[in-house]
Amino acid sequence: MSQAIVITSGKGGVGKTTTTANLGVALALSGAKVVVVDADIGLRNLDVVMGLENRIVYDLVDVVEGYCRLRQALIKDKRVDGLFLLPAAQTKDKNAVNPEQMKELIGALKEEHDYIIVDCPAGIEQGFRNAISGADRAVIVTTPEVSAVRDADRITGLLEASGFEKPELIINRIKPRMVARGDMMDIPDIIDILAIDLLGVVPDDDYIVVSTNRGEPAVMTDNSRAGEAYRNIARRIRGEEVPFLDLSEKETIWSRLRRLMRRN
Amino acid sequence: MVFNWFRQKTKTKDVAKDRLRVVLMQDRLSLSHGIMEEMKDEVITAISKYVEIDRPGIEFSWKEIDKRRALVANIPVISIKRGATSNDRVTQRSY
Ligand SMILES: Nc1ncnc2c1ncn2[C@@H]1O[C@H](COP(=O)(O)OP(=O)(O)OP(=O)(O)O)[C@@H](O)[C@H]1O
């Protein structure tokens, strides 16, 4: 049974595109047939994060408007078996597509693929409406910051109102050292406030910048903590029970001393 | 600062958590189809049966009182209606 999953957030820049790319690659590496769809029309991005920007001929809007067939617009990732990208249009705006058309498109993709991962634009307008229509499952990405969590709550409400019974949360860019110091909200804090199911936690990792620069999602290497986290999330999506990464860092003598002194 | 080490400070994460709780409560209420407005109207109707209030001066806000979230209504009273007891039907005076 194939499944369409939309990656949302509300607030911009929290890691939707990074998440879409990494989950797409990780799911394909585990043997599934996957299409990642860039629904951020006018702000195409997923192609460069995936390193496929030079191979685009047609895009999502071309398909919807009937300029090409769906298969012609799909870019096959030569590095990973069974992975395809459907790029967004760069020159059109998000009103070029409507929710019914998206639903039809996702339906067509589901006929030949196991997972359709849709990268949603930031915001709650038309682009969001388009991206969520046709999806069976919704994931909300947030960072451990007040503004991002607030927007995640808003998106949760909108998703529930649109018929997604159980949106799932990914907390991205956790900094274990800041959490240990009490300077950053921890996972239980955020889960408690939002009251939704946790799908995964991704640490803040410099390697994400490297991987974006290279166009090679972090899950393609073995030495990225974020990549490891995304591989775990992909396994959970496939229905496996995977324990959450232990992100806690060992305290150094200095940080321990400082913490003890602060307690007085 | 060295001296800060010795002071018991509220952790940043707790500040963040508390602020989020308040703001989400506001968001959720005000978003659920103007429930907040409806609630205000009902409170005003109820109170104005007994006291004459200054409608434009009414303020509803969220506050933190003794570590708990509180909905604070500031309702300026112009006068108390004569004979306003729970059993009486108060005739609405025009103002
Ligand atoms: N776990 C992480 N560690 C370090 N940097 C990260 C992490 N996740 C995302 N970033 C960085 O944050 C930035 C925003 O990420 P991304 O483009 O995925 O967000 P987005 O939600 O898709 O943004 P937009 O709303 O603009 O579409 C990028 O520069 C990315 O490299």
Ligand SMILES: [Mg+2]
């Ligand atoms: Mg993006």
